[in-house]
Every structure is written in C-alpha cells, then in structure tokens.
Amino acid sequence: MAKVYMKQSAPENPITRRNFIELASATLASAGFAAKGNAETSSRDPHSAAFVGDFDASSLHGKIALEEHFALAEVFDHNHAGKNLPPAFRSQILDLDEIRLAEMDRGGLELCILSLDSPGIQGVPDTSEAISLARRANDHLAQNIAKNPKRFRGFAALPMQDPQAAAQELTRCVRELGFVGALVNGFSQVGAADSVVYYDLPQYRPFWATVQDLDVPFYLHPRRPLETGMRAYEGHAWLAGAPWGFAVETSIHALRLMGSGLFDEYPRLKIILGHLGEGIPHGIWRTDNRIYRGSISLKTQRPLASYLRENCYITTSGNFRTQALTNVILEIGADRVLYSVDYPFEDVVEAQTWLDHCAISDADRIKIARGNAQKLFHL
Amino acid sequence: MAKVYMKQSAPENPITRRNFIELASATLASAGFAAKGNAETSSRDPHSAAFVGDFDASSLHGKIALEEHFALAEVFDHNHAGKNLPPAFRSQILDLDEIRLAEMDRGGLELCILSLDSPGIQGVPDTSEAISLARRANDHLAQNIAKNPKRFRGFAALPMQDPQAAAQELTRCVRELGFVGALVNGFSQVGAADSVVYYDLPQYRPFWATVQDLDVPFYLHPRRPLETGMRAYEGHAWLAGAPWGFAVETSIHALRLMGSGLFDEYPRLKIILGHLGEGIPHGIWRTDNRIYRGSISLKTQRPLASYLRENCYITTSGNFRTQALTNVILEIGADRVLYSVDYPFEDVVEAQTWLDHCAISDADRIKIARGNAQKLFHL
C-alpha cells in the first residue's frame, strides 16, 4: 500500500484540465481541485485518500503557493557572488517561465504568487535607488505574469526606505499591475548600510493606512540581521540565516508590530508570516503571560495573541513538519494557514508529498492547499 | 491566575445584551458573542482568553446547542417508571420554560434546538400511535418555542415506522412549525415490540429524498438495543446504554447508511452524530482499510470516510474530552463540529467550562460554540 507515497509523476497538462475523470468528491471539485483519476486501481483504497476518496492523490493539482521567489539577475549576481549555491539554483530563481512552470506542474501547483528574493529592496540603503529598483523588479514581474496569467500572480517589492514611496508603489502595483499584496523582507537599511528600521515606527503609520485601504495582505518575509546585529551568532554565521536567525528577526519584527498598537489603529491589516509562523505560535502564550504578570505597559488594547489570531496568516513555507503544523492549527485555526513551498530553496515535491499526507483532516488540507488563499486574495 | 477556572457566575441578563462593554475582538463580535466585560481586572490576562482577550471568558454567552432534550409527561412517566433518576430530573426534562431558560443562562446558551428524548417515537411499535404521538410531541414543542422564539428552536420527532408519514411530518414541522431539522432515536420498532428497522433499507429512500429536498439536517441520536439484541451485554445492562451501547448502536446505524450508498444517491444529506461521533472518527480509517483489503464489495462510490467528512456533522454532546475532540478535528475538521450539552443528562456549566478552556484555537472554539450551527441551520 506504499503506492501513494511513491507516485509523484506529473500529468502532462494539469492546468487545462482536459480528460479528468468526474470527481467523486463534491468538496474537492467545488474547491477547484483537478485530479487525474485512477478509479480502477484506487477507488476505495483509503490510502489514496490524500484529499478524498475516489482518485489518485498523487496526481492532485490545484495548489496555490505564496512564498515563491524570483531574483533579478543584476541583484542576484551582486548579492550571491562567491557563494556556494547549487549549480542549477541561479537558473531556477531567475527563471519566470518554463523552468518554473515545469516545477509547478511537478509539485501540483496551479498558481504561485511570486516575490523578489530576500533581502530584495530592503537591503538597498540609498532611498532613490531602492525606489527605482523596486519599480524595475515589479515591472519585470508584471511582464512575466502577463505571459502566464493563470499560473502567476505577484507580490509587490516595496522601497520601505521611504514610507510614502512605498505606499505609492504598492498602490501602483495593485491598481495598475494587478498585484495581490506586498512581500517585504524584514527591516530596511535606510540611508546607511548599518541602518536598521522596523515598520512599527511612527513614520510608517500612513503606509499601513494605505495597505489597509487597498485591502491586500503584507507578507513579512525574513532577512538576515546585519553584521552589527550578529553578536549572538559570532562564529556561527550559518545560524543567522534561514536555519534560525530568519525566525528570530521576523518574530521580533512581528511582535514589535503587535506591541506597537498597530492593529488597534488598523484592525483590518493582514500580515502573512512564513515558516509556520516564525516560532510565534509556540511562544505567544508565554509572551502575553509575561506582559500580564510583569505588569508591562503597552499601548495595545488586547493580548498580542489576539492580533496573531485576527491579523495574521501563517504559511507552511520551508517548514514541512506535521507536529509544528498541528501546533499552529490548535493555536490559530486552519482557516489562517496557507500552503507555500519557498521555491527554489525548497523542493516542490517534498512539500507537496508532506501536505498531501500529513495527519490533518482533508477539509483543512484543502483549505490550506487552496481555499484559504482563494479567500484571502479574492481569487 | 486560577481565576478563570473559578468564575462561572451567570450574568443577570445575558440575552438582552444591554450594557455590554465594547468587544475588543471583532471576530467575537461578528460571531454574535455577548460578553460581560471585566476590562479592569482581566484586560490583558491571557488566561481569561477563553475566546479572545479583552473580557472575562466565564461570562461569555451566545452558545448554540443541539442535543438538548425534553420529554412528554405521558411518555416519560411510562418509560421511566421505577427508575432511579435524580429527583429534579423529571422537572428539568419536562420543563420548556423557566427551569430550562435559567439553566441556559447559567451555561452560556443563547439558543437550544430541542428534541424529544430517547427512544421517543422510535419505541412505539404501533404505527398509527407513533404517527399520532409524533404529531403531539411536535405540536407541544412548537407551542413552547413560540413563547421563547429567541431561545428555542425545534427538531421534529418522526414516526419512522411509516416512511411516508415520517416525510410528511417532517415537511409539516419544517414548513408549518418552523422546525430546523429532525432528531430520530436510532432504529424503529415497527409493528412489533421485537422489531428492529434501520433506515438504510430501501423503503426509506423516498423519505431521504424529502430530507434532502427540505435541506434540513437529520440528527441520528442513540437508543438502547432491544432485549433481544443485548446478548453481549448480558449481566452488564448498564453497558448497553449511554456508557457504551449508545455508541455501538448509533455507529452501526450510521455505517449502514454510509455503506448502503445512501449518500451517493442523496449527496446533499446532512446527518448529525452526537457524542463526538459515536466512535466513528477514531475507527473509520480501519473500516475503509478493511473494506479495501478484504475486497468487500459495497454499493458505494467512495471510501466511507468521505461520507463521514462530507455528509456528517459531529456534536460534543456528553463527551467533553479534549483528546477526543482533537482527534475529531484532525480527522474531519472543525467546520463540522458543533457544541451540544445533552441537557438535562449533562451539566451545562461543566460543558461550557470545558469548551471555553480546552486546548483548541479560539477560531475553532467560536465555530464550534456558535458559528457552525448558524451556518448549518441558517440562523
């Protein structure tokens, strides 16, 4: 019965959805999932019930992912010069066409919401350069989306160095380019290389007003701390990046936003956190408990956990761990969990295999794979 | 910090919702929950966050419950003659007015969907007597609902002894009395005391067509097996009732329905199972696995689990156990779990205290307490 674990072949043409069998499951069908059925061999095999019964789960398509990155050649080659990256990686991250579509097919992804890779615009201290680069990146992305509008959508890269310019660029991206939100890579360096600016600061309140007015989510993606913020990682630079420091940086930033009263002022803001929540779901009870017991006086009206639950969404990017997912579901609820891969850093098939088989209900699986994203992005 | 566990006082006037503080949580407010706030003492205390932050969870109201029973005096006194019931129990189960409303206030219940107690009409072998009794019970319930229409709704009692009469009575109850569904107590004795008739039988297909057409749920409530079906319980009569036999009877009945192809024929049927699913969620994978591996040929199109997930709803009645609830959420998803107490057999405050504090997300807690019922019953 190990079949379900072993088949991961991609149907040739997952998007056109020709020649699919009639779906047995109304739920699945109404959720927009396509399946290449295999009724003879698997029709009542409960092991094929990655989603629901009557078809081969391993050919399920229709997933939506939202932490999927591309790079601009000019920036990528500058940032990663001399780094030990796998040979094919550069091709994968620069490509916005055939390589990516083939991987999406392989990984059951119908739609990816694409974003500039980290640190992106945030690592450009010169404000006018940041503004200009953001515009170039967004235009580049928009042109490529236009070629495959059923497979790609876009998150705006934003020059947060200038809050007003960031608001303008976001407005342009949403209104003119059809982007569905923004993805920002943590703090910005503003004016100087050793500058660290977080978005809870007062100068960003008008920017957040714009985000709320546009009714689009803001993905707070990680970045590494600056060298001057690396003290705790000294001698362990590896730890400062994706293996741990990413979550440290992003969790602190998100908690700053929560603790600043931002979500009381703009209660309809929607923040997306990757990697199953950057550790916050596991620790937020203690955070609130210490604030309460320590008589810490914040400007907020509610426990921080309520902002996590009501203003945040969590993706699975790069954290394909059932135990952690269960923790998130039991803290925040499956309605706020969204599938993501973190391509090309992660493997689309590994991510898919995990989501298709992890020990959650199929109802939640479908929401996470697709339904929640459809609602959040009005797809 | 044990306060939250200890306060369970009922606010004086939970339903009129006067003088509530402004709710901190938009989610809660939009879900229709009323709270008697206690902002000064608990505003940022995470321990009061039974639902969300800014108020005292123990005064939360607005729950909807749907396995709450009443009895007709004539039937109750006949059925329970000589039984060792607590003194106040008869008053509680017969009452459809002040006693019940006071208990609902005490237990944070805004609305109860009421039903005749088990075995109800199902234990009346004489068909015309069953038809007549069902009508009397439903009229009695309707009259009492009319006195408190904001607090009570009704499930029809049905004379399943005659499928056509049952369909007619359900239609009358829904169309004329405003009932929101049916609650039937397991198999019916038809024509003879030792008769056992389950509803997967062919003669019930037109009845199910009516249920689907009316778009109302059918609550499959337990009953004890007949004496002639008690072999395994011999010498342990206690085991045949609510402690275990109820789940045995009801799970078999529900699996008969699933295995008969009923839900393929009427895919929009909605069956409600109490007591966290009568054990089915824990075992359904094995059921499907044995059907598949044992090459058992059924008339069904899909694994039985898919009918459980797509045609069934599960209530918490009488099973206030977090571990079992978690199992149900991870098998079926929180969208299909609904709060119920099983009053007057269970205590409204115990049930409420459990739901308000069990280790699930507040989003799911709100759904289970109220939101899912609002959707299912179009409230």
Added chain:
Amino acid sequence: MAKVYMKQSAPENPITRRNFIELASATLASAGFAAKGNAETSSRDPHSAAFVGDFDASSLHGKIALEEHFALAEVFDHNHAGKNLPPAFRSQILDLDEIRLAEMDRGGLELCILSLDSPGIQGVPDTSEAISLARRANDHLAQNIAKNPKRFRGFAALPMQDPQAAAQELTRCVRELGFVGALVNGFSQVGAADSVVYYDLPQYRPFWATVQDLDVPFYLHPRRPLETGMRAYEGHAWLAGAPWGFAVETSIHALRLMGSGLFDEYPRLKIILGHLGEGIPHGIWRTDNRIYRGSISLKTQRPLASYLRENCYITTSGNFRTQALTNVILEIGADRVLYSVDYPFEDVVEAQTWLDHCAISDADRIKIARGNAQKLFHL
C-alpha cells in the same frame, strides 16, 4: 526529498547484523535497532530521520510485532471454505517458515509473537475438542518457533470453554513451551454453537489468578458476533467483522472485564487490546462520565479509565492512522502502545512505512516499535 518515502528494499541479512555501520544514535543502538547505513547520501538529511539521523530509515530493522497470526490447515480449510480470499493468503497464514521470514525481513520485523487466527479455539463448542485443538495448535506453534527461535515467539491458544483447562494449558505453554502469554479470540462458545460466554463471569476468576501468577499478558483479540447476535448488522454482514463489529465485540468484552471488578481483584493483570484500542480510548471518558452522572453502581473501586491506563496495553494492529494513534498517546501514554501489523491480513511494509514516518517523537517511535514489547515480555 521524497526518497525516504520510496525506498523499502529489504537488506539481505537483517538479523545477523553484520557489516552495519556504526550507529550514530546511542538511543537507537541501545534499543537494539539495526540499520543498514547510507551515510553518504543521507547523513544529515532530516527527512531520513524516521528514527534518528545518521542512516537510512527505510532499512531499519528490529521491530517486534504481536498480533501476527497463523492457522492450522485443518481449521483454516474448515472455517474459510468457499470464502473469497486472495490466492496467496492461505499459503501466507499457514506458513511458519520461509514465506513468513521473508515478509518479516521485508517489513523490518526482527521478532513476531505468533498466535492462532480468529476465532481459533473459541469457536469450538465441544470442550474436550477445544482442549485438544488448543494443545495441538500450541504444540505446532512451539515446533515451528524452535526452528527460528530468534524470530518467533508464541502466544498460547486457550480452551476457555473450561477455565481450569485453560489455566493448565497456559501454564504448560509458558512453563514448558516458553510462550510469552495468551491470545484469546473473544467470547467462547461453550457446549453449544449458540453459546456466548464472556470472561468476566465468576467461573473465570481462578483462571485470571493463574494469568496474574504467571505474569504474562493476555491478548483479547476480536471475533465476529454469532449469527444470533447479528441483529444490528442484518443485511450488512461485512460490517460485523473486522471493519466494525470486531471493535464492537472486543470493546464490550473489555469493558465487561473492567466493570466486573476483575482488575481490583487481580491488579497485576495485563490485557492487550489491538487495533489502537478497539475504540475504547476515544470513548472511555464518556463511559466513566455516564457511570458517574447516571449513578450507576458497579463493583469497581475506580473509574474504568484507570483500568485502561494501568491494566491494558494497546497495539497498532490494522489501524495505521496517525490521528488515532495520537489520541491513544494523549489518553494512555506511549509506554503502553506496541507495534503490531495483523499479518497476513495487513501488509508489513505499509505498517512499517507508517510507523517509521508518522508524526510522533522518535523516542516514542522506538518504544512502540520495540522497547515497550521488550519490557512487557521480558525479551
């Protein structure tokens, strides 16, 4: 990264344990697990960490299983005459040599504790025939164990029709044949085909004293109800067996034992329940709650759940479902959960793949796979 799901090749010589690489994990090594390492490709790949890091999980061996059945040809051919069994099944269940050893190798099983298939001796109403058949079955098993003493152990089949004879046969099997316990297939037919005798009855108390004195576990394995106990299954005979009725029968029997005060009288009795507990872990809270609230008077000193937790062990046989396993762990604790396959009814590789990858801690995985069995059976 899907590799770990896909490799299930059996090493040629899992038992001799030659040429294993040095195990990275002291825990694993001390638990007796053998692994054919694959350090080059997987040494730090967290996905290969079915147990722990440094080797290919899919070649892990050393599991112990205890609901693994054989049949006597004479009984099998009589019982299953005319049934639609898979062609190879008869060979598999009769074999106690090469077929079985090859399957054990394929499924990572170092040791199987073997038992006569259901209903075995319990379905032989004639007491002297039952006594004689049990003796023949046990001797047959002992002879085959002797050929492969490192791979096989035995559970005694018992003529429960005669409690004294059953006690004597168990004593003989343990003392003379080296068996490690008993496996009994539910109620016995005693004297007449339509007889149903459960072991909570007074005449079995001396038998239980013997079981306790011998300090060996008693596996309460399912059997189908008799035709006269099939009322609820009428028209759905498939439901009365392994798909559901097995759990119904066995759970009732186990609860009878608990409710009879047996475990107060013999507090060191150890009962093993298969299939993740036959549904009892999911429902036991409600059972105790109804006993308490319903003022049911039993001869027991404690809630039934305490006997489940302190006198029972649970195996995974035929129920490879992570959600249900998690429920059991959170109700009873991982120290009382033991791996089993239910061979040849279930597939050894499917069972192994599930246990090796399901979302529990590796510490618990090792206990369940092997450690708990070592303790329980003093291996």
Added chain:
Amino acid sequence: MAKVYMKQSAPENPITRRNFIELASATLASAGFAAKGNAETSSRDPHSAAFVGDFDASSLHGKIALEEHFALAEVFDHNHAGKNLPPAFRSQILDLDEIRLAEMDRGGLELCILSLDSPGIQGVPDTSEAISLARRANDHLAQNIAKNPKRFRGFAALPMQDPQAAAQELTRCVRELGFVGALVNGFSQVGAADSVVYYDLPQYRPFWATVQDLDVPFYLHPRRPLETGMRAYEGHAWLAGAPWGFAVETSIHALRLMGSGLFDEYPRLKIILGHLGEGIPHGIWRTDNRIYRGSISLKTQRPLASYLRENCYITTSGNFRTQALTNVILEIGADRVLYSVDYPFEDVVEAQTWLDHCAISDADRIKIARGNAQKLFHL
C-alpha cells in the same frame, strides 16, 4: 462538575503524608504521589481524575520543580534598583524558608531544585568577583537546603568567566554541597561589561568534560541580551526579556552548542532548557532541513534534532500552554519533559492547575510532574 477546577486548597501537612487514604492507584502510589483523598464525593467522578481516579486531584502533592529561583539580597537590590516589581516579590525571591515552603505547599510541590536568579554570576564581568560571588551564593543556598533537606535541592551557580574555576566550583557543589547540577544564565560577560561569551567556544571543552564526568545536568537558563545586542528590540525593551528575547538568546546559545559538535564529543551531556524548549522544538526540523538543503557544513555527526532529543530535557517553566506542550511531546517525547514553575515569577497554583488538567495522559502527567525528575536527578 466544575468542582475540580475550583478546589485548590492546600492540605496542612503535605510532606509528612500522615492520614492519607489508601491510594487507589498503584501507579500513583509507586510514583510517590501523596493525595488527600475524598472518596465519598469523588470516588468515581472522572472529572476528578487529574491523575487517576479515586481521590481529589486538587490536593495532589508530590511535584518536583526545577526552575525555581532565589536571589542574594546584595545582588538583587543592586540589579533591580528602581524597577517596578510587585511589593511582595523581593520577600518571595530572597526567602528560602517559610514563605517559600508555604507556596510550595499551596502549589503541590514536594521538592524544588533552587537556583540563583538571572543573570546571576554571568553578569559579573570581573572574574575573581564572579568566582567569589558564585561561592557565596552556593554556600548560602547549601545552608538553607540543610534546614529543609526534604523540600529543597540545589543547582550550582557557576563563574563561567573562568572555565576551570567553573568546573572546580561545580565539582565542589556536587561533591561537597550535594547539589544536583548547575544552572547557568546564558552567556557570560568576561572581563568587560560589553563582553559576550558563549560556551561552545573551545576553552569550555574541559568544563564540559567535568560536567559529563560528574553526571549532572546543566540548566541553560535565559538572560537578556546586552544593550549592544539590543538592536532589534530598540524602542521595545520589554520584548528583549522574558516575553521573547529570553527564548531568542537561549535558543541561539543551545543551537550553538549543538552545532559545535559538543554533543558528539561529550555524548552523555544533559542540557535542560526551560519554557517548553525556548522555541526550539517548534523550529528544529526547519533548522536541520536548511542545514541539509543549504549544504551547510558543520562539525556535527548528526542532525541537530538528534541532540535535542538525546542530550536535552525540557521544562514547563513559565509556559503553561497545552498546545505547546503537545508539540514538545510529539517532537521529543514525554520522558524528557519536566515540570517547573519559574517561581516567584509565576504562580504555583496556576502552574499546578494547568498541569493537573491539561489534555495529556495521566501516565505522562505523572512523569512530567515527578517521575522524570526522579530519574534525571537520581532522587
């Protein structure tokens, strides 16, 4: 039935264990738990089964806690001058006698393993002063333990500024003062106020050899980052402490230890992490995944998760959240989870109420409350 949540009265004399009723549960009794039984009212009430049946869970005693702090007056008054601490707090943390014993009785604590509060010796840059202060603190603790040896044990405070002196002081504390391990508050300032020294550095390897040789656990307790390490917290100093920064600091330190190969060199080292693991259990899979996929070359032999599972223990101090505890149990197993309160920062009754009722098995509850500590500290 809310009784069980509401009773938390402390029996007068929990330690002498006079006049306890005979415990119904052999498990509990053998685990050393004392209970003031209340057989008449609760004997079969499953809701009182915080541990097991037959007694009032709220009077359960016998817990062992190990992140319980005291302060030296000289240090406390220096460190906390001008801070807004609750009035009674100073008395509580300085006291090692009646106040503490009364709280322990109130919170069901039989034994506390005491430690100097954070940052303790680690915040003393002058090495000889650190050595001297550690000695004074340890002697002070030892004198107070001697007055109540059945209620108190000690963790050594260590002058990690000088690894050799730290090893000597630990040896003295274990061999001469009878201490059961060490508790160190994160990095040390060595020689200068703005110095940050972590213990993965080469100069600490001989110290770790001593820890391993003494076979005592090392509790890695949090401390705040220095001002120069506070960049990410700028404007949100509250966030740098117990609400979040504690976990950031301690998780990085623990991962440095793991990533340095320390546990390959000293495989029998036992590190204790508080607060349900400082976030590591939630994120460790991603850490290993990024190391593997990012081709990060470490000096380690295994995935970091294996060190977490085999060299670390996790306490519940200050994180009384069932969802997070469940995550830890499913990642690491209940055998490595130990109860702690974090007194006097947390409330003993809140902690106890949570542990006594959270949705885990009673077997695990007993291990966490007492059994695992008995094994780890050879009590």
